[in-house]
Amino acid sequence: MAISVLDLFSIGIGPSSSHTVGPMRAARLFVQHLDDLGLLTDAHGVRTELFGSLGATGRGHGTPGAVVLGLEANDPATVDAEQADQDIARVAATGELNLAGKHAIRFDTDRDLVLHRRRTLPRHPNAMTLTACTADGRTLLTKTYYSIGGGFVVDEEDAGADRVATGTTEVRHPFATGDELLRRCRETGLSVSGLMLENERAWRDERQTRDSLMEIWTVMRACVAAGLSHEGVLPGGLRVRRRAAAAARSLRAQGDPLGRAMEWTMLYAMAVNEENAAGRRVVTAPTNGAAGIIPAVLHHYVNAVPGADEDGVVRFLLTAGAIGMLFKENASISGAEVGCQGEVGSACSMAAGALAEVLGGSPEQVGNAAEIGMEHNLGLTCDPVGGLVQIPCIERNGMAAVKAVAAARMALRGDGRHHVSLDQVIRTMKQTGADMKSKYKETARGGLAVNIIEC
Numbered sequence: 469m470a471i472s473v474l475d476l477f478s479i480g481i482g483p484s485s486s487h488t489v490g491p492m493r494a495a496r497l498f499v500q501h502l503d504d505l506g507l508l509t510d511a512h513g514v515r516t517e518l519f520g521s522l523g524a525t526g527r528g529h530g531t532p533g534a535v536v537l538g539l540e541a542n543d544p545a546t547v548d549a550e551q552a553d554q555d556i557a558r559v560a561a562t563g564e565l566n567l568a569g570k571h572a573i574r575f576d577t578d579r580d581l582v583l584h585r586r587r588t589l590p591r592h593p594n595a596m597t598l599t600a601c602t603a604d605g606r607t608l609l610t611k612t613y614y615s616i617g618g619g620f621v622v623d624e625e626d627a628g629a630d631r632v633a634t635g636t637t638e639v640r641h642p643f644a645t646g647d648e649l650l651r652r653c654r655e656t657g658l659s660v661s662g663l664m665l666e667n668e669r670a671w672r673d674e675r676q677t678r679d680s681l682m683e684i685w686t687v688m689r690a691c692v693a694a695g696l697s698h699e700g701v702l703p704g705g706l707r708v709r710r711r712a713a714a715a716a717r718s719l720r721a722q723g724d725p726l727g728r729a730m731e732w733t734m735l736y737a738m739a740v741n742e743e744n745a746a747g748r749r750v751v752t753a754p755t756n757g758a759a760g761i762i763p764a765v766l767h768h769y770v771n772a773v774p775g776a777d778e779d780g781v782v783r784f785l786l787t788a789g790a791i792g793m794l795f796k797e798n799a800s801i802s803g804a805e806v807g808c809q810g811e812v813g814s815a816c817s818m819a820a821g822a823l824a825e826v827l828g829g830s831p832e833q834v835g836n837a838a839e840i841g842m843e844h845n846l847g848l849t850c851d852p853v854g855g856l857v858q859i860p861c862i863e864r865n866g867m868a869a870v871k872a873v874a875a876a877r878m879a880l881r882g883d884g885r886h887h888v889s890l891d892q893v894i895r896t897m898k899q900t901g902a903d904m905k906s907k908y909k910e911t912a913r914g915g916l917a918v919n920i921i922e923c
Contacts, residue, residue: 470637473789480544482744483857485756487529490615495538498598499568512603520593521804523584524911528855532581541569593804617802618754639667646890653831661783681785688763695739704856712739729772734866737764741862754792754801758815760865765819780826788822791838799898803850804910806901813845816868820875832884839890840875849908851915
């Protein structure tokens with residue numbers, strides 16, 4: 469499985485990996501391709517059409533703005549989250565866009581960004597087509613991209629191949645299933661994180677991998693800290709109040725942080741997802757809609773586990789990455805494809821397995837913890853009220869973080885043997901997602917999204 473843990477954990481901005489990060493990357497890829505072909509300065513206009521879930525809930529997820537930023541060659545990992553809103557407003561106000569950061573064109577956000585609320589393309593529910601034209605209307609380039617979850621993007625040519633563009637990179641200990649992963653661990657005597665660390669050598673040396681994962685942890689910590697300090701109302705029209713900062717003050721006043729570790733874990737997750745909902749800097753883990761769970765459980769490890777250290781942080785993220793790869797390879801982490809079980813469920817499973825690893829669990833106990841984390845999120849719908857990543861997403865991350873800790877503790881009480889394997893629960897999640905009606909898969913046409921009155 470030639471995918472790096474650093475592909476799965478990427479730094480970006482909220483509120484959605486599939487609706488914000490992916491479309492920004494796709495738009496940036498499009499203008500880069502246009503430039504590589506020598507056609508950039510011939511472009512007089514660019515039109516973007518958003519289909520399926522991107523069209524249905526794109527406005528609430530910030531997709532039009534993300535496309536604008538991508539067309540100006542911004543990258544989710546480096547874009548200034550504070551400046552981004554001003555740049556989007558500038559384009560809307562002036563009607564001018566700096567294509568690829570080099571070439572000014574006229575751009576009408578109402579005319580040139582089309583959201584098809586009920587039209588879909590066949591390969592994936594998150595689809596977008598970009599077309600560049602000359603002044604006389606001649607088409608220079610047309611490309612269709614699919615945002616397949618977690619910020620991953622494939623174009624029309626790659627969409628039918630697989631869920632992950634594997635490339636040609638060969639790793640030392642390849643695995644495609646949970647059973648293969650456990651078998652590799654038994655054969656080598658390596659832990660899950662140890663095996664993953666050796667695989668990462670296919671891309672970089674061990675020190676670079678450790679440093680990069682510590683950078684991911686630094687961004688996660690900064691996001692939690694920001695979420696615990698920012699107050700006010702989240703954007704988008706629902707008037708959802710930020711609650712993490714006030715709740716944190718209350719918990720500090722009560723003292724005994726270790727005795728209230730689970731409450732803190734829940735708050736850490738909510739703090740991250742409040743930042744995500746505000747369009748701020750987050751780590752996709754494995755998606756933005758579920759970005760709070762892994763940082764929260766990692767905070768739980770650092771703050772509540774004696775002997776926690778940087779090596780443990782690296783091992784945690786490596787183990788979580790191994791589990792996330794299994795979900796991405798064999799099912800989906802896209803809420804638009806399988807519902808929120810693919811986002812919050814996958815993140816809960818990843819965090820549970822990772823915590824079991826750093827608490828001293830065997831590979832079998834790690835697999836057991838990951839299975840428990842997903843088993844009790846099966847069928848979870850993606851039904852964002854108002855198409856915003858706020859209700860029920862913020863609380864859902866808090867609850868899943870607590871569930872992940874419980875799953876790890878439960879698995880460590882056993883010997884790793886379990887009636888349901890990780891592979892079986894991943895397969896069940898995929899089948900459940902296929903059976904789920906589209907109104908429960910990030911379209912805001914079912915569930916809480918239609919039973920809550922917007923005020």
